[in-house]
Amino acid sequence: MHLPLAHAAPAWAAYARVESAPLPLLRDPHLPLVSVITPSYNQGRYLRTTIESVLTQDYPNLEYLVVDDGSDDESHAILRSYAHEPRLRWLVAGQRSQSNAINMGWARSRGQLLAWLNSDDTYLPGAISTQVHALLRNPGVAAVYADAQYINAAGAPLTRIYARPYSPLALLRLEIPAQPTVFLRREIVAQVGPLSLTRRYSMDSDYWARIAHLAPLLHVPALVATYRLHATSKTVAHTSGFYQEWLDVAEAFFADPRTPSELQRERPAVLADIYAAMANLEAQNGQSAQALRYLAYAWSLARLRPRMLKFPLSLVEHHIPLGLAAHFSAAWGWVHRRQHHHNPVL
Secondary structure, eight states: OOOOHHHHOGGGGGGOOOOOOOOOOBSOTTSOOEEEEEEESSOHHHHHHHHHHHHTOSOSBEEEEEEEOSOOSTHHHHHHTTTTOTTEEEEEOOSOOHHHHHHHHHHHOOOSEEEEOOTTOEEOTTHHHHHHHHHHHOTTOSEEEEEEEEEOTTOOEEEEEOOOOOOHHHHHTTOSOOGGGOEEEHHHHHHHOSOOTTOSSOHHHHHHHHHHTTOOEEEEEEEEEEEEOOTTSHHHHTGGGHHHHHHHHHHHHHHSTTSOHHHHTTHHHHHHHHHHHHHHHHHHTTOHHHHHHHHHHHHHHHSOOGGGGGHHHHHHHHHSOSOHHHHHHHHHHHHHHHHHHHSOOO
């Protein structure tokens, strides 16, 4: 019982060199142990806030690992200040790879439920309890996800991300899930294996797509985490880096023989939606010519798609940053969720 994942799952054999650690603290033996991993590199500005958001959760059985990737800021001093905290331990990876840091943490984890929380994001109060109880109530799902709140560098709230109902196509369209809200079953992670080290920007989307061949994810109608946008975050600083990986993830899913034929038929529409998203991002960044090329290609694949309606707002957003495009996305997600609530797909 409570073996590290790398010692219990053959798919994790590459991470089998795991140091011994004290047994996790179980305050309620009737509930599963949850292992949360935080990968971090030079995020000392936000790290303590992230750690506190985990340690102040009301859930009784918690194992928390912070995997530092060779920071040279105040991160190590912050981590040393938690030496008294039995639920938290930390190690240095030093490979400058977010996926590898997460894999190292999960390889050492002993929980029945797993999650990762980046070092600039936070859990909201009750997040872990909410997601654990959703998993306990729904034994047939691989993972759960929920709503998240965008915040700025200072922690002020921006737009709420209303999570949409689950479908494999929604995963490929990057509509779901908000990564900080995801909690997974250990047996699914054991079967799927580590995050891909070749995905620098979309390791999460790639992982959800791999999971989709095994079991569904479930949306929980709750606000459980924040997602920080700041100048050095990948989401803001390296938008263009996502493009090819988005397309690769979708193409790999459609090329997989396990993908049903009814989903295979949706390939042009999904690729059109990805190109439309790329067009909107380029428009918002002021790259109008490239944005129009992406939009034209999206049109050639599947004609008019709802995501294209965001394009004019994205053009305006570059000159007048009012958050219109983000509010449009949030409102569209809210509408999707309301439609699903009134017309559930069983």
